[in-house]
Amino acid sequence: MSERTQAIWDWFNGAPLRVLVIFLVAAIGHLVGHRAIDRAIDRLASADLKPGPGTANRQAERARTIGTVFSSTFNAAIWIIAFGMILGEFGFNLGPVIASAGVIGVALGLGAQTLVRDILSGIFMLIEDQYGVGDQIKVLEIEGVVEKVGLRITTIRDKDEVLWYVRNGEILIIGNRSQKR
Numbered sequence: 160m161s162e163r164t165q166a167i168w169d170w171f172n173g174a175p176l177r178v179l180v181i182f183l184v185a186a187i188g189h190l191v192g193h194r195a196i197d198r199a200i201d202r203l204a205s206a207d208l209k210p211g212p213g214t215a216n217r218q219a220e221r222a223r224t225i226g227t228v229f230s231s232t233f234n235a236a237i238w239i240i241a242f243g244m245i246l247g248e249f250g251f252n253l254g255p256v257i258a259s260a261g262v263i264g265v266a267l268g269l270g271a272q273t274l275v276r277d278i279l280s281g282i283f284m285l286i287e288d289q290y291g292v293g294d295q296i297k298v299l300e301i302e303g304v305v306e307k308v309g310l311r312i313t314t315i316r317d318k319d320e321v322l323w324y325v326r327n328g329e330i331l332i333i334g335n336r337s338q339k340r
Contacts, residue, residue: 176250181241181244181245182241188237193230196230200229220292221291224285224308224309238276271333277311277312279329281313282310284330290337291305294336295336296315296334298313298332299329303315
């Protein structure tokens with residue numbers, strides 16, 4: 160091997176190789192985790208957990224919504240950890256960043272109270288099965304059909320074909336015409 164080739168190999172064998180390995184492990188973890196979550200959610204969506212007429216579609220929609228949350232959380236965790244490890248390979252001191260994350264977290268928590276309230280309301284709304292996609296509901300001054308249920312926002316189409324975006328934290332009273340006894 161020539162000196163130049165040896166110098167390139169010695170350079171690549173250090174931090175660049177470790178960064179590449181971190182990135183590849185994170186990408187494989189992302190794919191495997193996403194596939195595992197999809198398979199588990201598909202299995203959960205197809206299971207008849209609560210027998211009865213019309214409950215299978217609602218259960219499937221709830222399972223898919225929860226799957227989206229799991230998938231997003233898993234992907235965020237994988238890539239944040241990988242990014243931190245890559246920064247560490249370049250000699251970036253992560254100690255002060257991690258220490259200041261607590262202070263930043265408190266500041267964001269105080270500033271994002273409505274966001275947290277919307278998400279928590281969305282989680283409880285899904286767990287309690289208050290409404291789902293296709294239900295005829297009345298919330299606030301809006302009466303229509305639910306088109307999408309998310310953790311933060313519910314979209315409703317009224318009789319005039321107007322699409323309404325309602326934050327879940329703002330929903331205090333809701334009427335559901337579609338749920339039977």
